[in-house]
Amino acid sequence: MNNNKSISVQNLTKKFGNFTAVNAISFEVEKGEIFGFLGANGAGKTTAMKMLIGISKPTSGEAKVAGFDVYKDTEKIKKNIGYMSQKFALYDDLTVRENARFYGGIYGLSKKQIKKKTNEFITELGIADIADNLVGSLPLGWKQKLAFSVSLIHEPKVVFLDEPTGGVDPITRRQFWEMIYKQADNGTTIFVTTHYMDEAEYCDRVSIMVEGKIEALDTPENLRKQYGVDSMNAVFLKLARG
Amino acid sequence: MRLSGKNMKTILIIVQKEFKQIFRNKAMLPIIFIVPIIQILILSYAATFEVKEVRLGYIDNDKSSYSRDLISKFEVSTYFTLTGEYTSQKEGQDAIQKGKTDVILEIPSNFERNLIKEKQTALSVQIDAINGAAAGVENGYITQIIQGFNNKIRMDLMPYQPQQQNVKRIQFTPSFWYNQTLDYKTFMVPGIIVILVTMITFFLSGMNIVREKEIGTLEQMNVTPIKKHQFIIGKLLPFWILGIFILFFGMNIGRFLFDVPLLGSPVWILLFSSIYILVFLGMGFFISNFTDTQQQAMFIAWFFVVIFILMSGLFTPIESMPAWAQKITEFNPVRYFIEVIRMVMLKGSGLKDIMPQLIKISIFAVVMNFLAVISYRKTT
Amino acid sequence: MKRFIGFIKKEFYHIFRDKRSLFILFGMPIAQILLFGFAVTNEINNVKVAIYDKANDVESLKLIQNISASQYFEIDKMIYDSSEIESIFKQGQVKAVLVFESDFAQKLTKENIANIQIITDATEPNTATTIINYIGAILQKYQAGLNKTIQMPYQIKAETRMLYNPELKSVFMFVPGVMTIILMLVSAMMTSISITREKEIGTMEILLVSPLKPSQVILGKVFPYIFLSIINAVVILLLGFFIFGMPMQGGFLLLGLESILFIVSALALGILISTISETQQTAMMISLMGLLLPVILLSGFIFPIASMPKALQIFSNIIPATWYIIILKGIMLKGVGIAILWKETLILFGMTLFFIVLSIKKYKIRLE
Secondary structure, eight states: OOOOEEEEEEEEEEETEEEEEEEEEEEETTTTTTEEEEOTTTTTTTHHHHHHHHHSOOOOOEEETEEETTOOOOOHHHHHHEEEEEEEOOOTSHHHHHHHHHHHHHHOOOOOHHHHHHHHHHHHTTTTTTTTSSGGGGHHHHHHHHHHHHHTTTTTSEEEOOOOOOOOOHHHHHHHHEEEEEEHHTTOOOEEEEEHHHTTTTSSSSEETTTTTTEEOOOOHHHHHHTTTTSSSHHHHHHHTO | OHHHHHHHHHHHHHHHHHHHHHHOOOOOHHHHHHHHHHHHHHHHHHOOOOSEEEEEEEEEESSSSSHHHHHHHHHOOOOOOEEEEEEHHEEEEEHHTTTTTTTEEEEEETHHHHHHHSEEEEEEEEEOOOSSHHHHHHHHHHHHHHHHHHHHHHHHHEEETTGGGOOEEEEEEEEEEEEETTHHHHHHHHHHHHHHHHHHHHHHHHHHHHHHHHHHHHHHHHHHHHHHHHHHHHHHHHHHHHHHHHHHHHHHHHHHHHHHOSSSSSSHHHHHHHHHHHHHHHHHHHHHHHHHSSHHHHHHHHHHHHHHHTTTTTTGGGGSHHHHHHHHTTTOOHHHHHHHHIIIIOOOOOOOHHHHHHHHHHHHHHHHHHHHHHHHOSSO | HHHHHHHHHHHHHHHHHHHHHHHHEEEEHHHHHHHIIIIIIOOOOSEEEEEEEEEEEHHHHHHHHHHSSTTTTTEEOOSSTTTTHHHHHHHHOOOEEOOOOOOHHHHHTSEEEEEEEEEEEETSSSHHHHHHHHHHHHHHHHHHHHTTTTOSSSEEEEEEEEEEEEEOOOOHHHHHHHHHHHHHHHIIIIHHHHHHHHTTTTTTHHHHHEEEEOHHHHHHHHHHHHHHHHHHHHHHHHHHHHOOOOOSSSOHHHHHHHHHHHHHHHHHHHHHHHHHHHHHHHHHHHIIIIIIIIHHSSSSSSSGGGGOOOOHHHHTTTTTHHHHHHHHHIIIIIIHHHHHHHHHHHHHHHHHHHHHHHHHHHHHHHHH
């Protein structure tokens, strides 16, 4: 793996017929960085992300995730990343532990490892009392936090979060971000899409996509300075309006 | 596809998860375990083409000893129940029209006189023939009774008729192999077991993967390092086991509740069904790859099941179909399983006898699963 | 009212946008009616038989010729040993074996009586008895030819008339049945699923808090299916008339009204199912197992009710389809009117009313 780059993308493009969803984007993400991936609905965020996690083939360009090529080594990429989306919760009809056992098993973890990791996050979240409840019976905030924990069970190098905090209350969002920070401190790279602009402030660096292109990419502080405004929200509005 | 230890382990993890989900769904459990019993019970009793207790009304315009004698022959027959006497043709016709009776027997006046004097007499029979097949059978019963009555009269009137000696007769003795009592249930139960195995494995596997699509977990699966074949095998294996379980369950109900014989070796049924279930799992999986909602998947599955059942020879014999329809049935896996299960259970056929069906079903299984696997894509 | 129309429009869009379901919705009735009409029949044709002719003389050969000339039978093979019978039955192709006794012709001329044994594979009892009957008829005809010169005295001739269906076509039986099934499927199953679907994806609550009245929501959901059901009924009837020559003895108006009555009762059942099921899967299974199977099996559609055990006969009375099928056959084949069908109509009407009241009650309970 080439130095400390967790993700490196060069001229990555995806076309659907005549429509160019992602237009030659390029960026790099450092190991342990929290990288915010912003854009309005339909700007191409999700398509770009799908190419990086190996479920969509790029039309052209190059990209490496955790050191593996998105054309040739999608299976290796999958072993080294975690993924969680707003849509995805865990299986409602399995308990917390059963979900963990299932996902851990899929990544080839031994029973002992799974047990250790599960106990770790159960203690950390302080949820020993609900660990054997069906996921379906838990409130949404809990589901999201659990889904995040489970997506980390195989200690991935990079975690992709697709609007992970959609629909949850501010307090839970705050707690969620604390979990993200902690994970980044441990050296995990975090790639996160969001449309909450206050969340963008929490990221180390932020990119903003407009109509398939990356229009801005820097730390939140620099971006604010560059556009002469005092919030990410204002940066975003300026860019989105062109 | 290597079946290394690690590979097996991954598959096993998916199998475990599927079983947990199946057994946790309270609404599905009765569908899997109780409905089959009820279906075998009700279907076996309801699905019969036997024609019994034909309702017969009569109009006796003669009121002679012969006419009464003939009517009493119908009365004592086990095939008929008398609905009563009607006084006029109009009344009789009304009764058929209102659906109160199936057959009207009308004996004309002079019935007895003509028989004695003219040595020939007639009567008329009207049958409600909307159910054509039943009407044919009813006609057979009626002819039999009248003929019997006729022969008896002939014997009474001319016991020593010289001419009768010269009548040449071809006598035939029917014998019914494998089912002497002509019990319809012996015939239906094996077929119903096949239908149950088919419906449960096909519907559940078809809906299962679409369901993961609908709730979004399929996308999650796609970003894990799980291999295509591991996922497919892991998802389908539980339903395969379920199918085999229902087969055994059904066969035991058949044997102990309905006395359906098991003359051949169950090993051949097991061998055949192992491959057969694969065909429908592959088909269910194939359908789920092309549908987005459970509703769509179910409709398509149901559409095919109806055609498969109607063209399987379950209710009506395949030989009766027109040639083009018989050609179509050659592509119907249900047909082959019904043939095999009846052959093995009722006739004691062996591996050699079922070989043609076994080969065909194996080809279906390979083709169907090949199509299913290539149509399932983890990437877009 | 305007809102209501807008809502109905939305329902139509839903249905017509889902091409696959639409295909099934219209393809299924056509496929079923064609299959039932052409392929599904009890009449036997070209049944394969084997011959074991121990005599091999003039008479036996003539008889064999007569049998092979019949459209019902096809001589598959000749066998020369009784041990072969078992093995050919096990292969399953041949359904009957005719065994001629040795010296068949000699016995017929000298002793005036000759014997044939007909061995049938009776795993399929129906076919077995039909085969025996048909072969019996061929033998009888042959025998009558032998005795041409002898006139039998004291003959009772039965003149049989097959009412309503002189050619004994099975289509006449199946068209009303298929129509009933399709109407049941479209009306009850589709509505129950489409309402539970809204429940499952959460849009039902949105509809219920909208200014639309709950009754309007349900009516709006149901209305498109009434429309679809009627189209289906018409398609089936047209196919019946033009392809299978179904008669139409009675009045169209009565047929239409009775059909609408049945559709409404099926829709009410669909609503009832949707109030008790939480997921589409459950609604689907209840519809399939609870409605469709009883309709197919116990309504007298395929299997005669009179041949069933008493318990099932009683049960068949509480199925609306049983009555609708009686009405359909009455109008289409017998040409009877309301004067005769009033009882069945009244029963169907009562059932419909009962389902509507019950589903309104259940629905209200759910809202509280």
